[in-house]
Amino acid sequence: MLKFDKNCCRHEAEVFKALGHPTRLWIVKQLADGQEHCVCEFVEAVGIRFATMSQHLAILKNAGIIIDDKRGKQVFYRLACPCILPVLQCLGEKKQL
Amino acid sequence: MLKFDKNCCRHEAEVFKALGHPTRLWIVKQLADGQEHCVCEFVEAVGIRFATMSQHLAILKNAGIIIDDKRGKQVFYRLACPCILPVLQCLGEKKQL
DNA sequence: AAAATATTTAGTTATATTACTAAATATCAG
DNA sequence: CTGATATTTAGTAATATAACTAAATATTTT
Numbered sequence: 001m002l003k004f005d006k007n008c009c010r011h012e013a014e015v016f017k018a019l020g021h022p023t024r025l026w027i028v029k030q031l032a033d034g035q036e037h038c039v040c041e042f043v044e045a046v047g048i049r050f051a052t053m054s055q056h057l058a059i060l061k062n063a064g065i066i067i068d069d070k071r072g073k074q075v076f077y078r079l080a081c082p083c084i085l086p087v088l089q090c091l092g093e094k095k096q097l
Numbered sequence: 098m099l100k101f102d103k104n105c106c107r108h109e110a111e112v113f114k115a116l117g118h119p120t121r122l123w124i125v126k127q128l129a130d131g132q133e134h135c136v137c138e139f140v141e142a143v144g145i146r147f148a149t150m151s152q153h154l155a156i157l158k159n160a161g162i163i164i165d166d167k168r169g170k171q172v173f174y175r176l177a178c179p180c181i182l183p184v185l186q187c188l189g190e191k192k193q194l
Numbered sequence: 195a196a197a198a199t200a201t202t203t204a205g206t207t208a209t210a211t212t213a214c215t216a217a218a219t220a221t222c223a224g
Numbered sequence: 225c226t227g228a229t230a231t232t233t234a235g236t237a238a239t240a241t242a243a244c245t246a247a248a249t250a251t252t253t254t
Contacts, residue, residue, distance in 0.1 A: 001127060001134065004143040009119040009126070012188050016122065020114025021242085022106040029106070030098060037098065039201065046101040052243055054202055059241095073200045073251050083187065090183040091109050118212090136231065149213050151232055170221050170230045 018063035019087075023048070024056050027077075028065060032085055036069070036078035115160035116184075120145070121153050124174075125162060129182055133166065133175035 019025050023046055030037060030045075043053045057077060060066045067080045079085075116122050120143055127134060127142075140150045154174060157163045164177045176182075 001138050001142045004120065004123050006119050009122045013117055013119045013122045015188060016113045017117030020110050020112075020117045022103050022110045023101065025106045025110045025113065026101050040199095041098050045098045049244065050201065051203080051245080055242080058202085070201090070250090073198095075201065086187040087184050090180065090187070091112060137229095146214065147231065148215080148233080152212080155232085167220090167231090170228095172231065 015063050015065065015084075018059050018065055021056070024060055025088075027056065027060065028079070028084065029088065031066065031077065031079045032088065034079065034082070036076040038074045038076045040074065042077075112160050112162065112181075115156050115162055118153070121157055122185075124153065124157065125176070125181065126185065128163065128174065128176045129185065131176065131179070133173040135171045135173050137171065139174075 019028065026046070027042060030042070039050070039053060039057065042057070043050050046053065057066065057068070061068060061077075064080055065084055066077045069076045069078070116125065123143070124139055127139070136147070136150060136154065139154070140147050143150065154163065154165070158165060158174075161177055162181055163174045166173045166175070
């Protein structure tokens with residue numbers, strides 16, 4: 001077996017880690033259809049404080065999963081890349097795992 | 098937008114969370130070819146203590162990602178289900194995300 | 195310019211995670 | 225049975241995460 005190299009998995013692990021929270025995973029699913037949504041929509045639907053939501057969104061953004069677009073007073077988020085979708089779907093379909 | 102339901106994403110989030118650590122993600126990749134490997138192999142390749150490795154393996158096992166099989170003094174781990182593979186591959190191939 | 199709205203940042207506290215050491219358990223070899 | 229090997233469990237300390245409140249920033253409206 002090859003020696004473990006920490007760096008080889010680091011970014012990928014960061015992406016999984018970002019998805020590894022119910023609220024954040026739900027957010028990404030809401031964006032799965034390609035539509036964008038503003039922070040206030042997420043805040044209302046989830047029922048947490050603005051500040052907390054902002055942190056979750058920052059984690060997803062830093063992992064490269066979502067992108068923000070500020071328009072007027074509001075900030076809209078959308079998926080950075082549709083390539084994240086199969087990752088979600090694979091798990092969503094299978095009830096075994 | 099629908100209201101957020103914590104339970105709807107809980108198990109899926111647990112799977113992602115388990116994959117969200119470089120060492121654990123690497124372990125799963127080592128098992129990706131369907132072969133099984135014993136704890137001592139992982140310990141040697143990663144360079145951490147037996148106890149620490151045992152904890153990582155327990156997290157993957159509890160998430161339903163791997164299965165253990167005790168034979169003699171050794172414990173062998175393998176993937177619980179090949180359905181986890183596309184989840185890994187989707188990210189591995191794309192360098193964008 | 196002042197007030198209102200939307201969001202982020204900073205600071206705090208409780209809880210969770212990670213990796214460690216030491217002790218417990220289980221199996222095999224002599 | 226005894227000692228050696230492989231692994232897990234328990235306990236601990238440092239660090240990270242998650243949610244909160246309060247304050248800061250940015251944009252629009254009046």
